Amino acid sequence: MAYMIPETIRRTATAGERILFDSLRDHLPSDYIVYYEPEIRGRRPDFVILGPDLGLVVLEVKDYTKSTLYQVNQDEWVLRNTAGELVKTKSPFKQARDYARFITDHLKRDKNLLSDHGSYLKFPYGYGTVFTRLKQEDFIKHGLYQVIEPPFVLCRDEIDPDEEGFAADILLEKIHGMFTVWSPRKTKLTHEDIQAVRFHLFPEVRISAEFKPPVQHQDQLLLSLHNIKTMDLHQENMAKQIGDKHRLIRGVAGSGKTLVLASRAKMLAKEHPDWKILVVCYGIPLSRNLRQMIERMLNEPDDLLDLLNPPSAEGRNQSNVEVYNFHEWLRNCLRMQDNDIPFLLDKAQKGEAILPTYDAILIDEGQDFEADWLKLLCCCLNPDTQSLLLVEDRAQSIFKRKTSLAQDVGLDFRGRSKILSINYRNTAQxxxxxxxxxxxxxxLKNKVQEGTVEGVEIVPPQATKRKGPEPIIQTFRSIQEEMNFVSKSILFLNREKQIPLQDIAILYRVKNSHHTSYIDEIVQSLVQHQLPYTWVTENASSKRNFVRDEKTVKISTIDSAKGLDFRAVFIVNIENMPFPLEQAEEREVALFYIGMTRALEWLFLTYSGESKFTRYLDRVVQQRAKPAANQMQSG
Known part of the structure; x- marks a missing residue:
């Protein structure tokens, strides 16, 4: 069964398109990717098939009947439309060929996808036509095979399992035969090759790439990319499949929920430039990171070579996407505070309130939104589009919400919810x-369920194969010793592991106690070690002005780090967790879980006091020491 993107066909598709969609899904190998009507740099071919042993094939689909065809040749077809008028169009075979050449010419710009000779792709590409309402006997009877050769045609009886002449192996064989140029040394597409093809054709799936300096090669400027990172197919499907009306995505920490949301915002902005789109989350730093991410996505050129010359400030796209944290949106767009919401909702129900209208609303950190907040946002949603996306992870809920989305908010996500269960952010350790x-x-551990979508509260994460060091646990006699260790460790990571300072964060639970100013100790130690820093959560202004890529170590509370990640994370003063003044210990558990899952590669846990959480960490250290002790005894 092939992997379909999107996983279901649009509702307005023809019956013939549905038959072909189902046949390709059910009868092609499981390592094939089939794109249905993908948008590729302003073009939209009907189907693009990508397979390791296949290469790339473009299919042009037509639902012409015998009565539709008036006059055909290899270049131009004259058709009779439903009104009986004659219209001219390009040959379907030429349409498929032009799409394939357009795509492959774009891919040839990456020299890593070229053969050893340097001018041809290292994998074959082909193209063909599908006629969903004409059978092979119709093609023979009307001489159509003289216009398009049989290897490049799929007829109704070759794609429809209900037809007597259908055979799955013949369907696959014909798709494999749609090539005009065969390479004597056919190269199988590797995982990296397929990732690179997706990176170039679909900018919305890009996460990052590193660039080598461009070189002159055969009078062409070719760009070499390495360490390409794209959304995986499941994440891509999430972003592209989300259809009309409201949708819910639940995902584990590090599963790419925010990335899917940002990619969805970009696609909606490009497809509907006249739409007014709102992206809203709970935390201020995340809202700034989201805004920067979406702006980068919207202004990133689709053309590979243009990546070397990013647009100037004057040349950037004017975005129709507004990004706020919820309370900022309340203050700036509605000129109101939290306690005004019930009154406004009452007026809205009576039709007496004047509210802004958004054609699409995308909500990140949905688990932290109160029922009235969601109700208010729903009141601002265009009833004609009903395009609402809610993204959440109940394991990261830092506020106790007993909301039933269906009962309390009126949002019924049955059949409209998806799960992202693979953690891509963190190492397995x-x-x-x-x-x-x-x-x-x-x-809440008893609410953890696997396998089903509906009713899942907490999704257990599935780790990727990415490995790294075990989290480092250190206890100290004083906060000064602790911070000295943290600063020296940052210097080590920066100098020896080449981790930039902007990819390092120090997270804390509270900034001071009655006897110690923890934040002063953190800052003083960084200054002593000549480490530039940004205290993200110093005040409201520092949160609003947060710039993720500023070349400084970031200092933040744990809850303000939600939605962010860093290659190295230090959680300090863990003896303050669970915080004695916090009545709900569950919130403290979620906070510590959130803090730990901000780390991509390195996680340091330090403390110079005692609490329930540090006693747990002490036991972990003791358990780690047992195998080493046993090994020494046996030696």
Whole structure:
């Protein structure tokens, strides 16, 4: 069964398109990717098939009947439309050929996808036509095979399993035969090759890439990319499949929920430039990061070579996407505070309120939104579009919400919810460590379910194969010793592991106590070690002005780090967790889980006091020491 993107066909598709969609899904190999009507740099071919042993094939689909065809030749077809008028159009075969050449000419700009000779793609590409309402006997009877040769044609009886002449192996064989040029040394597409093809053709799936300096090669400027990173196919499907009306995505920490949301915002902005789109989340730093991410996506050129010359400030696209944290949106767009919401909702129900209208609303950190907040946002949604996306992870809920989305908010997500269960952010060591802690301390662990979508509260993460060091646990006699260790570790990571300072964060639970100013100790130690820093959560202004890529170590509370990630994370003063003044220990468990899952590669856990959480960490250290001690005894 092939992987379809999107996973379901649009409702307005013809019956013939549906038959072909289902046949390609059911009868092509599982390592094939089939794109239905993908948007590729302003063009929209009907189907693009990508397979390791196939290469790339473009299919042009027509639902012409015998009565539709008036006069045909190899270049131009004259058709009779439903009004009986004669219209001219390009030959379907030429349409498929032009799409294929357009795509492959674009891919040839990446020299990593070229053959050893340097001018041809290292994998074959082909193109063909599909006639969903004409059978092979019709083609023979009307001499159509003289216009398009049989290897490049699929007829109704070759794609429809209900037809007597259908055979799955013949369908696959014919798709494999749609090539005009065969390479004597046919190269199988590697995972990296397929990732590169997706990177170039679909800018919306890009996460990052590193660039080598461009070189002159055969009078062409070719760009070489390495360490290309794209959304995986499941994430891409999420972003592209989300259809009309409201949708819910639940995902584990690090599963790319925010990336899917940002990619969805970009696609909506490009497809509907006249739409007014709102992106809203809970935390201020995340809202700034989201805004920067979406702006980068919207202004990133589709053309590979243009990546070397990013647009100037004057040349950037004017975005129709507004990004706020919820309370900022309340203040700036509605000129109101939290306690005014019930009164406004009452007026809205009576039709007496004047509210802004958005054609699409995308909500990140949905688990932290109160029922009235969601109701208010729903009142601002265009009833004609009903395009609402809610993204959440109940394991990261830092506020106790007993909201039933269907009962309390009026949002019924049955049949409209998806799960992202694979953690891409963290190494296997970090996610396992964080999940072990969560399972032992959370009162919600009995709500963890696997397999089903509806009703899932907490999604257990599945780690990727990415490995790294075990989380480092250190205890100290004083906060000064602790921070000295943290600063020296940052210098080590920066100098020896080449981790930029902007990819390092220090997270804290509270900034001071009655006897110690923890934030002063953190800042003083960084200054002593000549480490530039940004205290993100110093005040409202510092949160609003947060710039993720500023070349400084970031200092933040744990809850303000939600939605962000760093290659190295230090959680300090863990003896302050669970915080004695916090009545709901579940919130403290979620906060610590959130903090740990901010780390991509390196996680440091330090403390110079004692609490329930540090006693757990002490036990982990003791358990780690047992195998080493046993090994020494046996030696």
């Amino acid at each position: 970090i996610i396992q460590f964080a999940w072990d802690f969560y399972q032992e301390h959370s009162q």
